[in-house]
Amino acid sequence: MTSKTGGSSLERAKCDELSTPESVAIMAAINRLESGIHAKFDAHAAEIRGKISLVREEMHNKFSSLKEDLKSQNEHLTCLETATSEWTTSLHSLKPTAVSLQKEITSLQAKCLDLECLSRRSNLRLVGIPEGLEGPQPTKFIADALVEIFDLPEPPLLARAHRTLASKPAEGSRLRAFVICFHRYDVKEDIWQKASQGGQLKFRDKTVFVFPDFPPEIAKKWAAYYKVKHHLRSMPDVKYSLKGLTGFRITKNGAEHTFDTAAMAFVRQNLLPA
Known part of the structure; x- marks a missing residue:
């Protein structure tokens, strides 16, 4: 055991060590460092x-x-x-x-189309007349042209005749058709029947064509039968004609067949050689 006298001696020794100038300086530096750390920490x-x-x-x-x-x-x-x-x-x-x-x-659209067709029922379209031949009197010119084309005894009475309402085509382009309005419906029908017989029509050594004058909607449907008519022209025992506004009639051996869209299929299956 250490005596109280010995312990007091150690404490006094330690106090003497801390009282030295070096120890005081170290403690002061430590205190300053600690204060600086605290200050920086507080600032951050x-x-x-x-x-x-x-x-x-x-x-x-x-x-x-x-x-x-x-x-x-x-x-x-x-x-x-x-x-x-x-x-x-x-x-x-x-x-x-x-x-x-x-x-x-x-x-109403159907009625308007029907009325437009009725307003054109006395009309025909003549295609193939060169531009400019009609001169200042196209109606008289076309009446005389019909005499030559169909070998008529006299010029038919026309209400009017004029080119289609389009700009004059360039040279070599497709010719504008003539729209012919007949004064009498029966005369127009006679001309159309002659044109439908299938013979080639000529005017001053130029091939011309005659078509019914119908609105574009009907004309597009009729154009669908072009190939059918092309094949049937070479069949003398087959008769064909348009029926109504959009129909097509084919007659062979007394049997009549009417179509709306399937005429070409019928021709391929029944009339063309296998």
């Missing part, structure tokens, strides 16, 4: 707290702005949903009216 902590506060403020402002935007968007969506609901209701109520109007428009 204050800087970090400031930045955190700034970020929090920015986030708060952005979130507030987003809340306002979301609120505005919700209001717009509510308005759109209301408007969509109203439009859907209106569309449902208008659907029967639209269907009725579509049927009426289709009916």
Whole structure:
């Protein structure tokens, strides 16, 4: 055991060591270093707290702005949903009216097409007359031309005759047709019957063609029979003719066949050699 007298001696020795100038200087340096560390830590902590506060403020402002935007968007969506609901209701109520109007428009279009066909029923189209031959009196010129083409005893009485309403074609381009309106329907029918017999028509050594004058909608449907007529021209025992506005009639051995679109298939299967 250490005696109390021995312990006191050690303590006094330690105090004497710490009382030396070197020890005092070391302790002072340690204290200064510790104070500097605390100061720097406090400064960095204050800087970090400031930045955190700034970020929090920015986030708060952005979130507030987003809340306002979301609120505005919700209001717009509510308005759109209301408007969509109203439009859907209106569309449902208008659907029967639209269907009725579509049927009426289709009916009116058919009537207009029929009326246009009737207004052209006394017309024929003459194709192949060179440009400029008609001169200043195209109606008289065409009446005389029909005499030459069909070997008529006298010029037919025409209401009018004129080129189709298109710009004059360039040299070598497709010629414009003549639209001929006959004063009498029966005369027009006689001319058409002669033109339909299949012989080649000539005017001043030029090959010409005669067609019915129908609206473009009907003309396109009739053009679909071009190949059929081309094959049937070489069959003397087969007769053919157009029927109505869009039909086609083929007669062979007294049997008559009427088509709308399948005439070519019938010709291939029944009339053309295998």
